Amino acid sequence: MSVALGTAYSRRRSTFAALRLSVLLFMADPQWLIPSMIAPVIFGLVSFELFRGYGTYYLTYAILGAGMMSMWGQTLYGSGWATGQDREFGTLEPTIQAPTPYLYVVLGRVLWNVVSGLIGGAIVYLVVVAVAGGPPALPDPAAFVVLFLFVMLTLAAVGVVFAAFYVYTRYAGFIQNIGEFAFYIGTGCMFPVVFLPFWTNPISLIFPPTWALDALRFEAIPGYQGFSWGFWPDIAGAVATTTAYLALAGSFFHRVERHVLEEGTLSDY
Amino acid sequence: MVLTSSDGPAIETHGIRRVFESRKGFLFRERTRTEALRGVDLTVERGAIFGLLGPNGAGKTTLTKILSTLLLPTEGTALVLGHDVRKETAWLRPRMGLVLGGERGLYNRISGRDNLRYFADLFGIPLAERDKRIREVLERVDLAHAADRRVEEFSRGMKQRLHLARGILHRPEILFLDEPTMGLDPKSARETRKLIRSLVADGVTIFLTTHYMFEAEELCPRLAILSEGRVVARDTVDALRTLVGGDRTIEIEDYGFDDYEIEGLRRLPGVSYVVSEEFGPRLRLTLRVRTLETTAEHVRQALPAHPDLALRDRRTSLEDVYLQLVTEEAS
Numbered sequence A: 001m002s003v004a005l006g007t008a009y010s011r012r013r014s015t016f017a018a019l020r021l022s023v024l025l026f027m028a029d030p031q032w033l034i035p036s037m038i039a040p041v042i043f044g045l046v047s048f049e050l051f052r053g054y055g056t057y058y059l060t061y062a063i064l065g066a067g068m069m070s071m072w073g074q075t076l077y078g079s080g081w082a083t084g085q086d087r088e089f090g091t092l093e094p095t096i097q098a099p100t101p102y103l104y105v106v107l108g109r110v111l112w113n114v115v116s117g118l119i120g121g122a123i124v125y126l127v128v129v130a131v132a133g134g135p136p137a138l139p140d141p142a143a144f145v146v147l148f149l150f151v152m153l154t155l156a157a158v159g160v161v162f163a164a165f166y167v168y169t170r171y172a173g174f175i176q177n178i179g180e181f182a183f184y185i186g187t188g189c190m191f192p193v194v195f196l197p198f199w200t201n202p203i204s205l206i207f208p209p210t211w212a213l214d215a216l217r218f219e220a221i222p223g224y225q226g227f228s229w230g231f232w233p234d235i236a237g238a239v240a241t242t243t244a245y246l247a248l249a250g251s252f253f254h255r256v257e258r259h260v261l262e263e264g265t266l267s268d269y
Numbered sequence B: 001m002v003l004t005s006s007d008g009p010a011i012e013t014h015g016i017r018r019v020f021e022s023r024k025g026f027l028f029r030e031r032t033r034t035e036a037l038r039g040v041d042l043t044v045e046r047g048a049i050f051g052l053l054g055p056n057g058a059g060k061t062t063l064t065k066i067l068s069t070l071l072l073p074t075e076g077t078a079l080v081l082g083h084d085v086r087k088e089t090a091w092l093r094p095r096m097g098l099v100l101g102g103e104r105g106l107y108n109r110i111s112g113r114d115n116l117r118y119f120a121d122l123f124g125i126p127l128a129e130r131d132k133r134i135r136e137v138l139e140r141v142d143l144a145h146a147a148d149r150r151v152e153e154f155s156r157g158m159k160q161r162l163h164l165a166r167g168i169l170h171r172p173e174i175l176f177l178d179e180p181t182m183g184l185d186p187k188s189a190r191e192t193r194k195l196i197r198s199l200v201a202d203g204v205t206i207f208l209t210t211h212y213m214f215e216a217e218e219l220c221p222r223l224a225i226l227s228e229g230r231v232v233a234r235d236t237v238d239a240l241r242t243l244v245g246g247d248r249t250i251e252i253e254d255y256g257f258d259d260y261e262i263e264g265l266r267r268l269p270g271v272s273y274v275v276s277e278e279f280g281p282r283l284r285l286t287l288r289v290r291t292l293e294t295t296a297e298h299v300r301q302a303l304p305a306h307p308d309l310a311l312r313d314r315r316t317s318l319e320d321v322y323l324q325l326v327t328e329e330a331s
Helices: A008-028 A030-051 A058-089 A092-097 A102-132 A141-168 A172-186 A198-204 A208-220 A231-263 B060-067 B089-095 B112-122 B127-140 B156-168 B186-201 B213-219 B237-243 B259-266 B296-302 B318-330
Strands: B011-024 B030-044 B049-053 B075-080 B096-099 B174-178 B205-210 B222-227 B230-236 B248-254 B271-279 B282-289 B310-315
Touching (some): A008 A102, A008 B112, A030 A102, A058 A102, A058 A172, A102 A231, A172 A198, B011 B060, B030 B060, B060 B174, B127 B156, B186 B205, B213 B318, B222 B237, B296 B310
Parallel strands (some): B049 B205
Antiparallel strands (some): B011 B030
């Protein structure tokens, strides 16, 4: 009865099945309202107060800061957490035992987290615009939206790799909690990376969102002082690192699955 | 000859060992090694139910997980449907079903139907057939009436049946059932056993682990007993009765028997095994009897100092066989 598994069709279908599952789980659990709907309101208000009065483009800084904070949590943290949830529910074993490689399930879960992150970003935008009494001055709103989506893609790529850690060990959530703030600051989510000590920059550049966020600020804030190499090298760096993350994810998941089958830790929670 | 999925035994294992390592401590890491399986050799024929019995910690779930590709053996080879569980998972997974059961393993906040729909997609059941197939399996496990209720509202028995529905959704050739009736009420357990029998009638090979002797006796034409990671016996129930020394068991109870009396019982014709155990304030002796030569009357005559002896002469049960083999292995 099974179709030829391992085909692009079956993998795509598994990804959409995982996306649908994520939506169902989201709708079924009211606790998700807090990170996806309420937290962005708070982030927007705090960020507005934090950046108020800092130059002409303070509204853009406020929106990017709070928007990234909200989306970072939803997209990146949520992607790993979804796998952690599978471990907790005991659904990781039957999912791994299904013929579809688990990577394609993770992609579906991440896809929902991207959508959820975008909703958070939109809420932040509306909150900041409401308290400021008007929208920010954007040189090119269409380019801003495109780059915003691009940043989400880079976050999702990191989210896929983070999810593998949740398959690898039940302690992934603990490790992610420790690294959360460092990652958030280190990739320039709240403020530009160039404000950080120089020695931290090479570490930041390992992560695709660092490049993409810098490019987004170059585009959205005239006169922005980011990395010296400018907008296009930022885009090239983001594309290269994102591609590398996605390319490595397949082999990474395969190795992680092999490791947990050897260690027998798939059912630990 | 090319081996296809319809040739050869359903399961064949040679020298399967599985060692678990755990680590404790932070600065001074202490490693503990547990050998869960110590060289398991098994052959399971196709199209029947094969039972695996064993006490807690014997290695039943470990073996089930190895055979269902969820765990790698430390040593040895395991072929399922003629394919290596270590190297050919992509070929095997669509053809095998696994039911680990219990309260976990399901998405409790969504409906039973949505749980099945998700796994139907992961197993690649064609879209045109998917919803029809889900209806079929829900009816088969008697959950059609509750299909759209959240799983968190299900009773333990209903969850177990949903696990089963997921296990058979993609029409597997082989189904692994790990203690499928554990924790079920008698009615649900009976229905589950009925369902298992009907799956065999459909040609599915079933590998079943259980603690319940009557269940194994009722369902499994052939079985193996696993104790401390080793297969201590494997055969039909009748052959196992012979293995442990007879298909008759005589149990006697009284307030104490001395060594001389017990030795006297051992010398009775056809008696192959005598074991004593405390039973409240009394002592119970269990005699395994190979022939009809020794009757209850002979036993009474051998124990003249016990005129009020409580005696029971019955057929050796699988539980007797199991207890004898597991006790012998442990000692």
